[in-house]
Amino acid sequence: MNHHIGIVEDDANIQNIVAAYLKKEGFPVTVMETAESAWELWETRQPDMWILDIMLPGMDGYEFCKKIRQESDVPIVIISAKDEEIDKIIGLELGGDDYLTKPFSPRELVARVKRLFKRTSPLTETNHTPDDRVKAGDLLIYEHDHRIFWHGLEEDVTTKEFAMLLLLAKHPNRAFSREELLVKIWGEDYFGSDRAVDDLVKRIRKKLVSVPLETVWGYGYRLRIEEEPS
Template identity: 80%
Template structure:
């Protein structure tokens, strides 16, 4: 399967380099220099992934990411010249799956694109559509990447799904924040562990009453009663 990737970057030189490297790896690329053009593409031919610059003319990357997340959990890799911690956290909180700071290695971008697609691809999951994991009132359809809470399907992002799946596979186990960062964001993520706290807040807001507990000074666990094990 050839993945279609939308590249949104207003720097022509960077856009050409990113496009060339990704096409060399066999991806189909549609490159644009504005979020408005990207939105038109989304409404006509939805890409399998976005590589999204933040500083864009007109609608910026944050606003575009927010609009996409209202409709889909399609993977988004954010690239930006801004290196402040708050910008990384904001990008991830709005639903970005990864974050690269300019200047970056095109090979590093290619590696991250492949890793995110591998993590989110149904074809490579190795599961059948009937694979299900239940933890109390939480039901996870693994291969379909769908979440049901108390019988109602919930719209979630890629990272919200990944955290719920990890915790549900190991109920009652306390995970330190550092391990959650490694498992969900990857070993090369160098941001603050506040990203974990923000992710947990979003999950709790969407799945009201979920027994996702804070282990003070350590991390988090998904509590599961003994009779449900």
Template identity: 75%
Template sequence: MNQHIGIVEDDPNIQNIVSAFLKKEGFEVTVLGSAEEGLKLWESNPPDMWILDIMLPGMDGYEFCKKIRNESDVPIIIISAKDEEIDKILGIELGGDDYLTKPFSPRELVARAKRLFKRVQPTLTKEESENLKVEKLEIYPEERRVFWNGQEKEVTTKEFDMLRLFAENINRAFSREELLVKVWGEDYFGSDRAVDDLVKRIRRKFADLPLETVWGYGYRLRMKEE
């Protein structure tokens, strides 16, 4: 099945050009003119990636990005005429994975989309595909499934990646900077507040998971190694 990309952009010219280039590369594309339409698509047929303009009629792209990110780690590329550094930082901190300033090359956008898909869907090596079981936590990398105390938990991509990292390194303290690199990638452009937000989400989903704060440094998963 082809990967599905949702484009939220109100400029017909950009809609047509970006859509044409992506379809040429084999992607399934849905074009929407507003964030409100994007939310309806998210409920009915959620894309595997969003390409999102900031300046939109009604709800702006920042708010849309925030709403999507509260539910999922689906890749988001922001395209915007706003080229100030503060705009880029805001877009990334609200959950964007990449930021491209208008005018941009459609070929560059396609290249960035392909790179993002590769980054969030890595090929597992034999070692990485081995199942993990530590006390009440069970992780199945090939199936990308997680169980806690015998019950399966729905997790996003980054929640899964962070849990696997901790499970592979029981009792090791990771700094926030390390977690950013290992979970978000070396080219992530944002603050370490993203780490704190992800840890909060994991703690809400996994009651009693001993994910400890190492004050002034980062986090560790405190468990008995089996």
């Protein structure tokens, strides 16, 4: 089954073109004209990706992107007539995974959609291996099942939260720079600020209360695990 894509765009012509090209590639799509209607869809049937315009009536695309990022790491491709570098930086820092300036090639959009799915899917689409687990202190991770337990209780985490915890748990007490974390979790082609790493850490700490995710000031983060006496 192909991934479901939500298109949030108030220009009917762009709606039709984008939807037609994605449907041709086998993607089921839902088209909406406002961020408010997109949020209603999110609460009932969550798309696997958003294609999001910035300049929308009512709630704008920036605010919608921010709201989605508070709940999920679902891929977001921003399409906008705003072509200044600062607009792109804002969109990416708020959680966008890619940014296309209008007018754009529909074929390029499809290529970027496929690339994003390819980049994010390996974190969840793995073979089931019951014994494939990573343990670091009171943190237990079943890598291929994509499940995390903290103090024996299962926690609901997003894709990037899982990726960061898995990376740090596999290398306890090793300090990773923000730049390293950006490359390993967001990918080498990510264009944006390392503030994304800090935001991700804040969300993890909020969910896994007292998790020993330690700040290495001026550098990055590590998972501090006390060595068991021999």
